[in-house]
Amino acid sequence: DTGVSQDPRHKITKRGQNVTFRCDPISEHNRLYWYRQTLGQGPEFLTYFQNEAQLEKSRLLSDRFSAERPKGSFSTLEIQRTEQGDSAMYLCASSAPGQGYEQYFGPGTRLTVT
Amino acid sequence: DQQVKQNSPSLSVQEGRISILNCDYTNSMFDYFLWYKKYPAEGPTFLISISSIKDKNEDGRFTVFLNKSAKHLSLHIVPSQPGDSAVYFCAASALGGGADGLTFGKGTHLIIQP
Numbered sequence: 001d002t003g004v005s006q007d008p009r010h011k012i013t014k015r016g017q018n019v020t021f022r023c024d025p026i027s028e029h030n031r032l033y034w035y036r037q038t039l040g041q042g043p044e045f046l047t048y049f050q051n052e053a054q055l056e057k058s059r060l061l062s063d064r065f066s067a068e069r070p071k072g073s074f075s076t077l078e079i080q081r082t083e084q085g086d087s088a089m090y091l092c093a094s095s096a097p098g099q100g101y102e103q104y105f106g107p108g109t110r111l112t113v114t
Numbered sequence: 115d116q117q118v119k120q121n122s123p124s125l126s127v128q129e130g131r132i133s134i135l136n137c138d139y140t141n142s143m144f145d146y147f148l149w150y151k152k153y154p155a156e157g158p159t160f161l162i163s164i165s166s167i168k169d170k171n172e173d174g175r176f177t178v179f180l181n182k183s184a185k186h187l188s189l190h191i192v193p194s195q196p197g198d199s200a201v202y203f204c205a206a207s208a209l210g211g212g213a214d215g216l217t218f219g220k221g222t223h224l225i226i227q228p
Contacts (some may be wrong), residue, residue, distance in 0.1 A: 104160060
């Protein structure tokens with residue numbers, strides 16, 4: 001069990017550029033979640049997958065954000081036309097069948113938009 | 115509106131003494147509560163959880179108490195150790211089976227003094 005991994009760990013981009021982050025969940029976990037955390041706040045839920053199906057999206061997930069989990073394994077989160085307000089830590093978590101409440105988090109990707 | 119509130123941004127406790135972290139919630143639909151611990155530059159780590167049908171759950175040095183009528187829960191750490199210094203997040207879930215994102219508080223920074 002290698003835990004949840006995220007790539008890259010840090011990303012600096014210029015306003016208006018597109019960025020994509022990757023998350024690899026714990027191998028037997030069928031549920032995958034994306035969160036965003038800004039300074040002084042707790043993580044805020046963005047979206048959730050069960051296998052390859054995206055089942056829930058927060059109102060925080062604007063049209064510029066899209067997430068995929070094509071084969072029910074890894075997931076990508078893309079932000080188009082980045083804005084300075086998108087600067088945050090993007091966290092991925094996964095959970096196992098029958099253990100739905102406990103979510104296990106990756107180290108996060110820190111995005112800085114200049 | 116903040117559905118999960120941690121009103122103490124920081125707490126300082128002497129090594130060996132009891133640390134008590136508090137959390138209040140407003141949403142009556144929450145049926146499962148979790149505590150996470152976070153070190154700088156790492157993702158949150160799951161600590162302990164409690165179902166709304168219980169009022170206490172214990173795991174080693176960590177005990178979580180739930181008072182449903184007051185919509186209040188607390189995390190007790192005894193005895194406190196230097197490695198416990200971290201930010202602690204209270205989180206809640208409103209749907210059974212983990213089919214939703216967690217709602218987090220803003221966190222309490224626990225500092226254990228030698």
